[in-house]
Amino acid sequence: MGNRVRRVRTLELAMAPLRVWIAVAVGGCALIALAYLPPRGAAPRGPRFATYSPEPTAARRRAQAVAKEWRETDASLRLLEDRQHVKWDSSRVGPAIIFRGPTLPPTAVRTVEAVADSMWRALGLGETKVRAALVIALERAPGSAPGPIPDQNGVAFLTPDSTDRTTCMAFLPANHFWTAVLLGHPPRHFEPDWLARWFQSGLGPCAYYAAYGTPSRSVRSWLAARNWDVALYLGTHGIAGERFLSVNLLGDPRYSWYWDGIYSLSPSTVACLAGRLDGCRSAVLYGADDDARIAVPEIVRLEQGWWRKQHLLPGERFLGDVARDVGRDRFQSFWTSSLPVDTALAAALRQPVGEWTKQWERRFIQPIRLGAAAPLGATLLALLLAAVAVSAVALAASRRQVR
Amino acid sequence: MVMYKALLYTQWKWARLIILLGTLAGFSLPLLSLQGAARADRGALQAQDLLRAVQSWGTLYPLLAAALGLLVAIATWTADHRGRHVHALTLPLPRWRYVLLRFAAGMTLLAVPIAAVSVGALLAAFTATIPSGLQAYPLALSLRFALAVLVAYAVFFAISAGTARTAGIILGVIAALVVVQVVASIANLQLDLVGTSQVVLLQGLGPLAVFTGRWMLVDV
Amino acid sequence: MFRRFGLLLILGVLACPLLGQDTLINRLRIRSDSLLRTWQQAVAIANLADSLERERATIGRDTIAVGALRIITNASPLPVRQAAALAWPAIDSLYGSAAADLAERPYFIRAVDPDSNARRAVLHVGLEVPWDLDLRSTTTLLLTTVPIAPPDRALATWLTGVLRPSIHPREDVGGVYLEFVTAPSQAARGCFMGDIASCIDALGLGDTNHQLERWYPSAPERRxxxxxxxxxxxxxxGSAPALRECVAGRDASCTALLRSLPADVLPKPLSDAARVSLVRDALRLGGQDAYRRLLRDPEAAIADRLAEAAGVSVDSLVAGWRNAALAARPAPVELPWWAIGVALGWVTVFAGCGLSSSRWRL
Structure with missing residues (x-):
């Protein structure tokens, strides 16, 4: 009995300091939880540098907003006017070219038309039901015309509508570089195919209209809801040659701005980059459920930095790649199908949209890792390393001698 | 079992301050990292800012895991080294078993901060207002932390268990690697030992890759 | 009668869309004109608001005048006057008589609480600077934000920016020396060896045709x-295979890749800093009116403009600049006297630690 009491007493003595430590740990955690739960909110980090640039006054911002509105209205007006007066040259197959701004010498016009024709043929297009016209606005000297300075990045498209079902207009502003090229003063090292690539990227949805005609209402509504971001490029390369896919603009995963770029995209876009089926499906079908009202006239405008707002990366070539993969007939049936977009697209792809898109995404980027889980292989190797380390110690201890 | 309890008790005495501090740190890390995920009327960060904050705080988990593994491993062997292992070798059990018991006792103690990280992550995830499109990964984070602690503890356990000669050999190998790299760079040889070791150990499927990468409690 | 009516009806139906389009165009035209008028008014109001904002930025502020520098700032511990006194000689020596124009282009500096959480008004004019900036940083700020009128497009393109006074003149010229000896270009190497024509090529002042061959004439350079x-x-x-061939030593691939780049992207053998240092030399040689002469004829070649500014031929100017760069060769190994003391100090500390170790106590 006395021994048993002594053992209990010893255990109690041993446990007494343990209880204190446990109490301190639990109490500490409770205090931390009280202080931080539920989350109290935090202020975003301010700029790292001490000096700040001035902001425009409210009046200046309003002037800029009015200027932006004017540019859009003016571009729409010009496109509509040009559509009325476009002259089709029966000797050519390519898109009609309309120049605005300084007058080009006839030789330069002929060169441009020849390049446009060869680009048109390279896209596999010839005589088409819907014809395309490229309106190229050359750079003009500041103050040479009334109104704000035109936006050199404001690409716009006027799709066919009830007033003209067979003409698609593309408005392509030429900046300083392209104006010099078109006026016959290309910079040194100018490669001839750059101009064809520029025209090709400038055609945008008009290339699809020319190749496949007017889309069905459901497809058109889907594309309108997402500002045609999956049908901007019909060619086989990227928007400005193979090196310039919008996905390449994310940069190098080793740097923090890579993740800043990733997280600036919508969650479904990010999930698709991570190779998730549901993410890819949502990214592709964004806007498919909305019955978007298609404005008349429908003018599609690409804002500066449009690639940062894409719902799918590199979305600009998505439908172009679909068309190449499934073939002309199946794509045509999707394009003109009255079925909902997800059904029509899955039928054309002959597999679920998410599945195909996931595989397509892998052509451009390795799936990114989201969340906190470590890769399975690394986990197994880590466990193996731990087992080897402990076994080595056990083995060494077995051979240890006392000296 | 009696022997395990005895070893656990002694190790507890040596490492209790480390365990206590590690527990508090482990519990507070997830809570702090989600401070921006408050209700919108209480200064909630936008999804992008929140993810950036979670990513920044995430760098502390592997550091905490490595520090806990290192300190507990050192504490585990210090007394044995001081007594020149005489006590251990006189115990009535095989030496390999003694090593395993020591390791198990250390891991048992480290389970406390691991549990603290899990509880903290779960609490933070449940109480935070997470923007739509994002989700919390408290279990994945806890598992990864446990794995990192295990690996760090095992590696440092092995290094600490060795003699001064073993430590010297390890340091010598690392120094030799650095010297060879420096000489190769000077001689303009296409030899990137440090970079290669980094890739092999820390990236992709490397055994220490669990420490690198992003530890995101909240992500897409 | 009915046939005629039917024809009219068909024509009417066909013309409907066109009429609709005309109406739309008219509507857009009216809207465009209206927006244009609104914009003109908005611009006038914005100009007025900006000017009022500038006026407001001066109210209740001190104007600090040092030389032709005018700094409008609020009362604060920021050492603006002392910084201006240090900055003015550098600004004056660079821009010469053109620096007098700065009296019409003041700095607007708003010194603010360095606490980033403190509330502050929106900044519309000038710079916002925390008032705990030290004298050196404030001087640097004044030198790097001199409100001088920007140069013409040709000069700005050649310089890749705006010309500012040097903050570390000695180091800047020393940097040019390093470029001479390290740039992977025979043009830069030739310049280092004393060939002035190579210097002119490397600086982009000579014939700009075949620039790739002039700057990087050999295959290893291009690679x-x-x-x-x-x-x-x-x-x-598509360029990845060509890159691999180039790395493997195929010069045609390297050349093709470099030719595919826009001309202004091709790396210059001597950097922008070298060009800036040449312009500074030209302005120093040319005296008080050199900067005005440099800007006088934006259509002229840069080499001619530099010669005009410096008052000497471009060859002499470049030769002098090269000699200055060679003279500014950085010291290969520097051992300041205090470094010896620091080294000995650390030796003593570690020796003390070693001797006081418990291992020495028996």
Whole structure:
């Protein structure tokens, strides 16, 4: 009995300091939880540098907003006017070219038309039901015309509508570089195919209209809801040659701005980059459920930095790649199908949209890792390393001698 | 079992301050990292800012895991080294078993901060207002932390268990690697030992890759 | 009668869309004109608001005048006057008589609480600076934000920016020396060896045709440029095979890759800093009116403008600049006297630690 009491007493003595430590740990955690739960909110980090640039006054911002509105209205007006007066040259197959701004010498016009024709043929297009016209606005000297300075990045498209079902207009502003090229003063090292690539990227949805005609209402509504971001490029390369896919603009995963770029995209876009089926499906079908009202006239405008707002990366070539993969007939049936977009697209792809898109995404980027889980292989190797380390110690201890 | 309890008790005495501090740190890390995920009327960060904050705080988990593994491993062997292992070798059990018991006792103690990280992550995830499109990964984070602690503890356990000669050999190998790299760079040889070791150990499927990468409690 | 009516009806139906389009165009035209008028008014109001904002920025503020510098700032511990006194000689010596124009282009500096959480009004004019900036940083700020009128497009393109006074003149010229000896270009090497024509080429002042061949005449140079500056850029899509061939030593591939770049992207053998230092030399040689002469004829070649500004031929100017760069060769090994003391100090500390170790106590 006395021994048993002594053992209990010893255990109690041993446990007494343990209880204190446990109490301190639990109490500490409770205090931390009280202080931080539920989350109290935090202020975003301010700029790292001490000096700040001035902001425009409210009046200046309003002037800029009015200027932006004017540019859009003016571009729409010009496109509509040009559509009325476009002259089709029966000797050519390519898109009609309309120049605005300084007058080009006839030789330069002929060169441009020849390049446009060869680009048109390279896209596999010839005589088409819907014809395309490229309106190229050359750079003009500041103050040479009334109104704000035109936006050199404001690409716009006027799709066919009830007033003209067979003409698609593309408005392509030429900046300083392209104006010099078109006026016959290309910079040194100018490669001839750059101009064809520029025209090709400038055609945008008009290339699809020319190749496949007017889309069905459901497809058109889907594309309108997402500002045609999956049908901007019909060619086989990227928007400005193979090196310039919008996905390449994310940069190098080793740097923090890579993740800043990733997280600036919508969650479904990010999930698709991570190779998730549901993410890819949502990214592709964004806007498919909305019955978007298609404005008349429908003018599609690409804002500066449009690639940062894409719902799918590199979305600009998505439908172009679909068309190449499934073939002309199946794509045509999707394009003109009255079925909902997800059904029509899955039928054309002959597999679920998410599945195909996931595989397509892998052509451009390795799936990114989201969340906190470590890769399975690394986990197994880590466990193996731990087992080897402990076994080595056990083995060494077995051979240890006392000296 | 009696022997395990005895070893656990002694190790507890040596490492209790480390365990206590590690527990508090482990519990507070997830809570702090989600401070921006408050209700919108209480200064909630936008999804992008929140993810950036979670990513920044995430760098502390592997550091905490490595520090806990290192300190507990050192504490585990210090007394044995001081007594020149005489006590251990006189115990009535095989030496390999003694090593395993020591390791198990250390891991048992480290389970406390691991549990603290899990509880903290779960609490933070449940109480935070997470923007739509994002989700919390408290279990994945806890598992990864446990794995990192295990690996760090095992590696440092092995290094600490060795003699001064073993430590010297390890340091010598690392120094030799650095010297060879420096000489190769000077001689303009296409030899990137440090970079290669980094890739092999820390990236992709490397055994220490669990420490690198992003530890995101909240992500897409 | 009915046939005529039917024809009219068909024509009417067909013309409907066109009429609709005309109506739309008219509507857009009216809207465009209206927006244009609104914009003109908005611009006038914005100009007025900006000017009022500038006026407001001066109210209740001190105007500090040092030389032709005018700094409008609020009362604070920021050492603006002392910084201006240090900055003015450098500004004056660079821009000469043109620096007098700065009296009409003041700095607007708003010194603010360095606490980033403190509330502050929106800044519309000038710079916002925390008032705990030290004298050195404030001087640097004044030198790097001199409100001088920007140069013409040709000069700005050649310089890749705006000309500012040097903050570390000695180090800047020393940097040019390093470029001479390290740039992977025979033009830069030739310049280092004393060939003035090579210097002119390397600075982009001579004939700009065949620039690739002039700057990087040999195959190893072109390969070094591709692998050193554009490896990541070319390692995508269609250019990746050419990059691999270039790395493997095929010069035609390296040349083709470099030719595919826009001309202004080709790395210069001597950097922008070298060009800036040449302009500074020209202004120093040319005296008080040199900067005005430099800007006088934007259509002229840069070499001629530099010669005009410096008052000497471009060859003499470049030769003098090269000699100055050679004279500014950085010291290969510097051992300041205090470094010896520091080293000995650390030796003593570690020796003390070693001797007081418990291992020595028996």
């Amino acid at each position: 070094a440029v591709v692998t050193g500056s554009f490896a990541d850029f070319f390692d995508h899509g």
